[in-house]
Amino acid sequence: MLTPLEILQKYWKHDAFRDLQEEIIASVLKGQDTFALLPTGGGKSITFQVPALIMDGICLVISPLVALMKDQVTNLQNLGIKAIALTGGIRQEEIIDLLDNCEFGNYKFLYLSPERLQNDWILERIKNLPINLIAIDEAHCVSQWGHDFRPSYLKISLLKNHFNKVPFLALTASATHRVKEDVIAQLKLDNPVVFTKSFARENLAYMVFTTEDKLHLMQQILTKNPQSSIIYVTNRKACTDISRHLESLGFSATYYHGGLSLKDKENHMNLWMNDKVQIMVATNAFGMGIDKPTVKTVIHLHIPPNLENYYQEAGRAGRNGEKAFAILLTNPSDIIHAESQFLSVLSDKAFLNLVFLKLCNYFQIAYGEGIDEKFSFNINHFCTKYSFSVLKVYNTLQFLDRQGIISLSQEFSEKITLQFIIPSKEVIRYMSLNEQDEEVILTILRTNPGVYESQTVINVTLIAKKSNTEEKKVLAILHKLHEKNIIELNAKNNDATLTFNEVREDDKTINRVSKYLEAQNKLKTEQLQAVLHYIKEEKKCKNKLLLSYFGETISTECGVCSFCISKNKTKTNFDLVSDKILGLLKIQDLNSRDIQKLSKHTKDDVIFVLQNLLENDAIVINSNNLYSIKNSLK
Incomplete structure (x- = not known):
């Protein structure tokens, strides 16, 4: 049997483990439940991949990050290691085949999202697999105090009933003490060995x-x-x-x-x-x-x-x-707008209820129906129809997705971008000759002022509404303009896919998860205040x-x-800085950047002195937004 270091050298070509990796692997190989907090760049995946290759059987990896699962599966397959990921969009028949492969095909890794554990038949199939280790990545999602809490993660503890002798390894890159304790409790880890790598980065x-x-x-x-x-x-x-x-x-x-x-x-x-x-x-x-x-x-x-x-x-x-x-x-305006930027788009229970109700009506889902129904979804169209804020709706849909009520593919890319590639006077000439297209073109120009300079995102639904035109007519005009080399057009057919995971029960559905919404909103407010404290x-x-x-x-x-650095700097003689700035301004009016360059003082020192000079009426800001010395002092 190969040692952990030999496995590392054989597959990953590294000569040594990073801090704590070897200790975590040793804990897992002893069959102990383990919690590991490895800040970013700490190499979390090695801590379950190496022991899984040493032990007989298959490692079950639970992760919410589809892209990361696919990436790790691809990397393992490139190393000649058999791995599978049960991601979204896979038909039931294909899932059955993949699970058969895991059971009889000598696979070493099965990756799946926590939402898959909601399916009882998948859970039953997993019980029959020769599981040697259960790794929970992004384990902070288990805790309602974690920054991406998912109730579906709470289902993971059910695996303890069937694999009570299999070690659990909970991994996260960021967790406060409260989150760590909550993760251990929610996953029902049995007297776990806890490894915490310092967050300090000396370099x-x-x-x-x-x-x-x-x-x-x-x-x-x-x-x-x-x-x-x-x-x-x-x-x-x-x-x-x-x-x-x-x-x-x-x-x-x-x-x-x-x-x-x-x-x-x-x-x-x-x-x-x-x-x-x-x-x-x-x-x-x-x-x-x-x-x-x-x-x-x-x-x-x-x-x-x-x-x-x-x-x-x-x-x-x-x-x-x-x-x-x-x-x-x-800058000062960043801090002023931060709370409104982040907190104004948080959804409360009433808005959550409203969006879910409108979503069901939008897709014509009757009460008591809708489970497993899948739809193509254009968020701009939905928000325009009901006069909703796109960002607030997006955050609401993400919350519903994390609760498992819906599944939302992450395909919210800009559907259409365009740029005018002829001069504005030629566009005006075109409109005078094609009056039927004029209102749509004018609406695009009014709504998107940068459309001459660069490729600009176009909300077709909004353009249609403002120009009192049908969407299909707007699209027809855009394609015509493209064919005549008036615009460069990029159109992508990539609406999101939205799947309803439960039957429609309106208030009953929302009441069940609203407590999590309130806790998450409180957490996000506290987290933003921590950021502002760090800054200020x-x-x-x-x-x-x-x-x-x-x-x-x-x-x-x-x-x-x-x-x-600011504390250790040599104390500035502001009188000398002031004399130098006044001397420069006696020669010519200047902006702060030029003053900094010519005076060879730091930006902070220059701004501080300029503010003092303004307060003492020694200088003024003229109509050209330049600093100017007062006439009486010249």
């Missing part, structure tokens, strides 16, 4: 900068650190806009978000992974399974919703052990603040975060 400098011009500061950071970088933003439009902005400045950049086709995702990923481009601009759809050791800088341009996400995304920097930077850029707290080490959130207490400051 990673956490920086928070408040600036009026985030794009300029971003440019300075990326110029100073020209190595591989990631920039996180909160929406798809920002992905393309920031990527194009960086390219206009001479950087090499690409982007990644959930709306890209699989082919585009792979192409953009490969460009960045192979260092063909320096910068990846991405939403949080980017990151699962990403392990590029040479990332020097991770910049967040927008405030993240919680510190769990922030830690994981920031932690993609510096995995090679060299000094790296996790930078969060904010200016008298503590950022590393200590982050570790404290995850339950770690350290006595020493990191010495490399934005707080520690």
Whole structure:
């Protein structure tokens, strides 16, 4: 029998385990229930894949991340290891065949989502398998205090009744002490061995900068650190806009978000992974399974919703052990709008009830019916029909999906994008000659002002409503414009697929899960407040603040975060800075960026002195938005 290290060397070509991996594997091989908290980049999958290959039988891996399951199955198959994933969209007949293969085909890994355990017949089939280990990935989902709680995870504990001698391994990359204790209780782990790797990253400098011009500061950071970088933003439009902005400045950049086709995702990923481009601009759809050791800088341009996400995304920097930077850029308006941005789109019980009712009516599902019915679903059309906020509905549907009431495929990519490729005067000329198309074109131009500069997402339902036209006519006009080389059109037929997993029971359905909604809303509010505290707290080490959130207490400051650097800086003589700025302004009016450049002082020092000079009426801001010295002082 091969040892764990020999298995690691044989299949993964590594000469040594990372911290705690070997200890976790040893615990599992002894047959002990185990809880492991390995922060991002800790190599969680190795801790169940290695012991599963040593023991006879098959390892059951439960995970909510379909993309990650597929990725791991593909990687195992490429290593010559037999693995299967029961993901969504597989017909019952095919599932039966796959489970037969697991039972009789000497397979080593069976991946499935927790929702699959809701099917009693699948659970019965799993009972007949020679299970040697049950690994629960993203185990924080078991806890209602975890940042992605799924009630279906609570079903996992039922497996204890049938596999009471099989070790359970619960894995997560981010969990507070409260979440850890809850996971152990909910999974009914038997006297588990607990492994917790410190969240500390000694080579990673956490920086928070408040600036009026985030794009300029971003440019300075990326110029100073020209190595591989990631920039996180909160929406798809920002992905393309920031990527194009960086390219206009001479950087090499690409982007990644959930709306890209699989082919585009792979192409953009490969460009960045192979260092063909320096910068990846991405939403949080980017990151699962990403392990590029040479990332020097991770910049967040927008405030993240919680510190769990922030830690994981920031932690993609510096995995090679060299000094790296996790930078969060904010401006005063970010903080002002953060609560409304995140909390205003949370669904309460009344809205949850309303959306579910309208959803059933939209698909004409009668009371007491609907189970296992599947529909093509266009969220823009649905929201326009009922005058709902798209983002609020999307969050509501995600909640219903996590509760197992519906299943929602993640295909909410932009259906249509277009760009006008002829001058505006030629468009006006076309409209004068084709009056029947004029109202639709004018509506597109009014609704999407950037449509001449770049490919722009078009909500056809909204355009039809505003122009008092049928959707099919709008589409016909768009295709005609494309054929005449007036626009460049990209149309994708990729509506989401929505499946009802239960019979329609209206209030009864929603009453059952509303308690979870209230708890999740409370949690999200607390998490956002923790992020804002991390940003606004200016008298503590950022590393200590982050570790404290995850339950770690350290006595020493990191010495490399934005707080520690500012504390250790030589005290500025503001009188000298003031004299220098006044001297420059006596020669000419300047903006703050030029003042910083010419005075050779830091941005923070310059802004501080400018504010003092303004308050003391020594300078003014003129009609050109330039700082100018008062006439009486010239």
